[in-house]
Amino acid sequence: MGYTITEKILLDHTQVKNIKPGDIIQVDVDFIMTNDISGPVSVKQFEKMGAKKVFDIERMAIILDHFTPNKDLSAAEACKTMRNFAEKYGIKNFYDAGSGIEHVIMHEKGYVKPGDLIIGGDSHTVTYGGLGAFSTGVGSTDLAGVMALGKIWLKVPSQLRFVYKGKIPEWVGGKDLIIYTIGQIGTDGARYKTMEFSGEVIKGLEIEDRLTMCNMAIEAGAKNGIIEPDDKTECYMREEIGITEYRVYKSDDDARYEATFEFDVSNLEPQVAVPFSPGNAKGVSEVTGIPIDQVVIGSCTNGRLKDLREAAKILKNNKVHPKVRAIIFPGSKKIYKQALKEGLIDIFINSGAMIAIPGCGVCFGGHMGVLAEGERAVSTTNRNFVGRMGHKSSEVFLSNPAVAAASAIKGVIAHPEEVV
Amino acid sequence: MIIQGRVFKFGDDLDTDAILPGQYLSISNPEELAKHCMEGYQQDFPQKIKQGDIFVGGSNFGCGSSREHAPIAIKAAGVSCVIAKSFARIFYRNGINIGLPLFECAEAYEGIDEGDTVQIDTNNGLIKNLTKATQFQAMPLPDFIKDIIMSGGLVEYVKNKLKNSRRISL
Secondary structure (H helix, E strand, O other): OEEHHHHHHHOOOOOOOOOOOEEEEEEEEEEEEEEEOOHHHHHHHHHHHHOOOOOOOOEEEOOOOOOOOOOOOHHHHHHHHHHHHHHHHHEEEEOOOOOOHHHHHHOOOOOOOOOOEEEOOOOHHHHHHHHEEEEEEEEEHHHHHHHHHHHHEEEEOOOEEEEOOOOOOOOOOOOHHHHHHHHHOOOOOOOEEEEEEOHHHHHHHOOOHHHHHHHHHHHHHOOOOEEEHHHHHHHHHHHHHHOOOOOOOOHHHOOOOOOEEEEOOOOOOEEEEEEOOOOOOHHHHHHHOOOOOEEEEEHHHHHOHHHHHHHHHOOOOOOOOOOEEEEEEEEHHHHHHHHHHHHHHHHHHHOOOOOOOOOOOOOOOOOOOOOOOOEEEEEOOOOOOOOOOEEEOOOEOOOOOOHHHHHHHEEOOOOOOOOO | OOEEEEEOOOOOOOEEHHHOOOOHOOOOHHHHHHOOOOOOOOOOHHHHHHHOOOEEEEEOOOOOOOOOOHHHHHHOOOOOOEEEEOOOHHHHHHHHHHHHOOEEOOOHHOOOOOOOOOEEEEEOOOOEOOOOOOEEOOOOOOOHHHHHHHHOOOHHHHHHHHHHOOOOOO
């Protein structure tokens, strides 16, 4: 009996010779990451554990991105805790305020390679499956344990396969595929399981779209999302990251899946997840015309260069509706610079949008862009729970960057075709 | 250990933003976090919780973010145990790691109402609804989780491992 890509990665990181879903195994971790939210609690637990050093200082990154630049005194103290920790324990892979979002920096800096096993103190650590790595999020105490030991226990997840067929329509991308999928299986449809995305449509997706899909696997409860590396992955690793040595795993033909879902996406329209669940998927045409107050374009889900280019294509020679605040935040300093170079930032500013510092604040109602009572946003982020972006009565509609940009211009939820 | 308390009942997919809203995530002091426990669900909820209370939730309890602040707030608010149809995976690990007893039992969810008094034997997972004189058997905890709980949480568990020079088997 064969193995899936996820099972193969787990097998190569454990002492055990055979595994099956449900087995509890101890694995060696290739890289760990934390931020200014999970980090301070991890630091406290790490020291309580009596640990004297991080298992490997080269294989840990600390990225301050949630409440940065320091929102208030409490955030300032949290960031200071992490700065001091990095200095005390010699963590060189340290990224202070404004460097970017953890799940963008991690692959941009080459900390993620296909075949790696990565643990992060953030639920969206699942993103890196887009490059063919096994990655999952844990809480602070778990992370402290890995910081000390370089190992963690995991339950081998049962495997779900999603096969996408057909010809992907214009204006539809990774974000739409994942929202549609969560809509089909529900927010606990992959709880504790692997979501392996495959098929001709996935092969045609750019790396950015693949990262977007895996990023939101957690929204269906998944332990990890993953896509087999292919020529596009290899090209990305070589050209963009400058890394050519890594392990490529592929699922065997006779690998065991608990279930296989097949979707023909030829007639799929851009998807919008309506409040208050990422699983409330609707075609954009079902929700067009709903008035909005804010548009958010960015995040670990859709803050990469391709996303900004898509938004710029819509916003070019257009104006943001006077009643809408449009906030655009590049995923990292590198993306910010490239967007400047390509003239995207000019397009955004000329349209009336504002550019925010790369970070996570807007997405989770942390700071910069909090919604008031009854306000409504279209956002390219990943969650639309009650109160996610501010007041409990405020609403977040999740979409791809083109739909968000079109909605910013119209002042209501809109299809990109309405403005181009 | 026998736990007994009054029940607060919630539905499916209770997310971590409802348990502990994002705006409080720069706080790491448990007592401070407790003051905001379930505030995203109901503004005045923190004032309603009494020492020993038990939360009963539907499926996918604790879905969403990896914030350990959520189970920390629940525990620090005095909640003695959470029973749910099922837990989101990160919340489950976090709860166990900080020593918040969690039990999965779909039948208990159906048979317990808000305000009931419930007793749980954490050793064998037997849940008794004292108000209705009924009982349910929760999924027993896997051995390795019992080991972590026996050690007093993951911190103590790792501490012991670091002290021992023998091969680490976390």
